[in-house]
Amino acid sequence: MSTPLLEVRHLKKIFPVTRGAILRRTVGQAHAVDDVSFTLDRGETLGLVGESGCGKSTVARCVLRLIEPSAGKVLFRGEDLLSCSRSRMRDLRRYMQIVFQDPYGSLNPRMTVGQLVAEPALFHGLVKGRREAGQRVGEMLERVGLSASYARRYPHEFSGGQRQRIGIARALASEPDLLILDEPISALDVSIQAQILNLLEDLQSDLGLTYLFIAHDLSLVRHLSHRVMVMYLGRVVETADRDALFESPMHPYTQALLSAVPVADPRKERLRKRIPLPGTVPSCVDPPVACRFASRCFKVQKVCTEQDPPLEPVGENDHRAACLFAEPARLL
Template identity: 60%
Template sequence: MSEPLLSVRNLKKHFAVSGGVFAREVDRVHAVDGVSFDIGKGETLGLVGESGCGKSTTGRCILRLIEPSSGEVWFQGADVTRLGPDAMRALRRDMQIIFQDPYASLNPRLTVGAIVGEALQIHGLAKSRKALEERVLELLETVGLQADHMGRFPHEFSGGQRQRIGIARALAVDPKLVICDEPVSALDVSIQAQVINLLEDLQEKFGLTYLFIAHDLSVVEHISTRIAVMYLGRVVEIAGSRDLYDTPLHPYSEALLSAVPIPDPTVKRKRIMLQGDVPNPIRPPSGCHFHTRCPIAKPDCSQRSPELVEKRPGHWVACHYRG
């Protein structure tokens, strides 16, 4: 891995569950429960896991769209979690996000030109009206939209085109890091491929670094340099993308990968069936969070919580018995 652009250290986010007459805090959802990873300059780190594992919350905590409960997020020599509002706003020029739902993340009352140009105005990046318009045009072309789309409203576009608008908006401020939160999950496969190709082209052209959050393992494998697998608020494995697919070490990663359907009827694989559902994150299991569903769990797995350890070069696993 190259020099890290972003370092996340022991990030935690607990949401309060209130109840009772006075809406006291009665419990906590441990959405993100001590996550650490690095992202190198120009690489794509894939963050995968099932619904509720905390992958989106992790992405949002990095940008402080959700305030983390504790932990550090180092970006360009500063701990993002300690920045004041002004410094934070300046920093958002360098960190942008693309959301899953291209329908919900665009203001329906603004034209495409206004949506893409908004960030340029906020950060004072356009000297004049004309310069602003030129920059917006350039951005639309970069993402494969046309000049005459500028005056139109989001509802006039298809899902794939709306996602392109979202990408143009993120690129407007020339960011270094883009957090892609399930950017293709809402799209049909043929359109999904268009957007994935676009993201790859843009990365090459502008030297972008991506944190790519998704639940679709085939998409993540395709686009990522390295992958982190999350389960119930914790990272259980981090490895190079091919390495993870060829030799997953954590039993959860192994089961997750074996569950991905392969679009080829001649391929017959052995599937590892996980029993039951993901436990409630309000009361996650003691010790290793995965021990209740783990096929190789031993008695002490419910006692001791495994640390993320580099078991092979560049391959980190949080398991007492694997690797």
């Protein structure tokens, strides 16, 4: 078997919780990401889902070392990123780019679209001089469905969907292998979402890109991903091939999550039953050693509050779930 493009092993990120402005002291540890492992093959899309605060964006930022992980390994093409020097890391980032959620906040308003898109290519020395850069910008803009003439304009002149295209063009400019898509579609209007989804698909098949796709909207994830990983409170609770996850989810949390997503089909919607999720997500500061979902789980038993369930195989094709009572359910 060839090396996967990205391999994450036992990744942990602990943020200290401090109190006091002058005499700062640590009063607890927030386990934002706790022992997350996964692999991502070339050309594959891994969907990372979970509610706010589950650690999905922290995983993405740790992979790029935009924040420093507390423990674990991140292997990119077999090379351990966490032991790389800063300059090596800078070089490697050429191959791993990120597209952010907010197309308004992530583009510098004082730079022209041309400057924005050319910057990564110039930085990594892929183009030299103005002419080459201009040419690259034109190619990239056309690649994402924009006119090359937009290069002279500023981000504020564009709509949300167009800005997201600019963000994608910028990410593509350094010819990356891996694109981390951090909620790239959530802020867009429904009619625009489909355009961007199609664009991402085309880019993947044309350029052989690999995606780590982070989203809270499960229907987008079902559409774009090959494999899906569900996170809850810093942990992976279930991972499976796309259709297996949506058609026979095993973990009670995945089941509750799927049952909460509305379907644009009135007759179906009237017949559906929701699995109630009482309370809210508990704090990840000093979480329990047992199952983290126990406090809200409809299947909870005494043993769940005593024992930490490992992420174990529960089905074909490496379908795994971290639940002592994992059992398939049909919800859609």
